[in-house]
Amino acid sequence: QVQxxxxxxxxxxxxxxxxxxxxxxGYSISSDSYWAWIRQSPGKGLQWIATIYHGGHTYYNPSLKxxxxxxxxxxxxxxxxxxxxxxxxxxxxYFCARGGAQWWLNHWGQGTLVTVSS
Amino acid sequence: QSALTQxxxxxxxxxxxxxxxxxxxxxxxxxxxxxxxxQQHPGKAPKLIISEVTKRPSGVxxxxxxxxxxNTASLTVSGLQAEDEADYYCTSYAGSDNAVxxxxxxxxxxx
Numbered sequence: 170q171v172q173x174x175x176x177x178x179x180x181x182x183x184x185x186x187x188x189x190x191x192x193x194x195g196y197s198i199s200s201d202s203y204w205a206w207i208r209q210s211p212g213k214g215l216q217w218i219a220t221i222y223h224g225g226h227t228y229y230n231p232s233l234k235x236x237x238x239x240x241x242x243x244x245x246x247x248x249x250x251x252x253x254x255x256x257x258x259x260x261x262x263y264f265c266a267r268g269g270a271q272w273w274l275n276h277w278g279q280g281t282l283v284t285v286s287s
Numbered sequence: 288q289s290a291l292t293q294x295x296x297x298x299x300x301x302x303x304x305x306x307x308x309x310x311x312x313x314x315x316x317x318x319x320x321x322x323x324x325x326q327q328h329p330g331k332a333p334k335l336i337i338s339e340v341t342k343r344p345s346g347v348x349x350x351x352x353x354x355x356x357x358n359t360a361s362l363t364v365s366g367l368q369a370e371d372e373a374d375y376y377c378t379s380y381a382g383s384d385n386a387v388x389x390x391x392x393x394x395x396x397x398x
Contacts, residue, residue, distance in 0.1 A: 207333075215333065216389060273321075275338070
């Protein structure tokens with residue numbers, strides 16, 4: 170059973186960098202899968218942030234690309250996201266997910282709320 | 288990166304059908320059969336209900352079906368049940384530069 174669990178700081182100050190980690194269990198992160206981050210601002214819709222393919226190829230939302238880095242740590246079977254220079258607009262629930270080459274996402278974490286505030 | 292266009296709301300009585308549209312462009316929905324649909328209940332993570340336009344993952348009731356014509360994809364929920372009341376989102380692959388675009392979401396109400 171594939172399980173994903175996000176972890177993050179919960180509260181981040183404006184202009185700082187937000188680090189998020191997604192721990193994967195029941196599945197090897199080195200497998201032929203796509204690993205993604207998606208966020209949802211309070212009361213709003215879903216926004217795709219970034220995806221990394223097991224070969225290391227990365228894809229970023231153009232609107233966030235300059236501030237985002239996605240990476241994989243095979244030794245810990247987890248993947249991570251770093252979002253630089255955060256503002257209040259980055260306050261959201263952040264989800265990590267696993268998907269396939271056809272760009273669907275069939276396993277999701279429960280999400281972690283990140284608030285940007287001084 | 289433009290979002291896909293969905294109606295903000297849809298509704299139907301139990302047993303009826305409801306269809307949700309998802310309109311994109313020739314750069315996303317119109318070019319790729321990589322349209323997915325997700326169901327999200329309040330406070331929960333999204334759940335994949337349709338992939339690759341028409342495919343239902345294991346465990347998803349056959350009341351859910353997907354289709355596509357040109358730049359518009361659609362999700363139909365037949366035989367509406369109370370538990371179908373949720374938000375529904377479409378997504379599409381949009382090429383290597385934009386990768387993934389989401390729709391704004393549709394709130395389905397079972398009357």
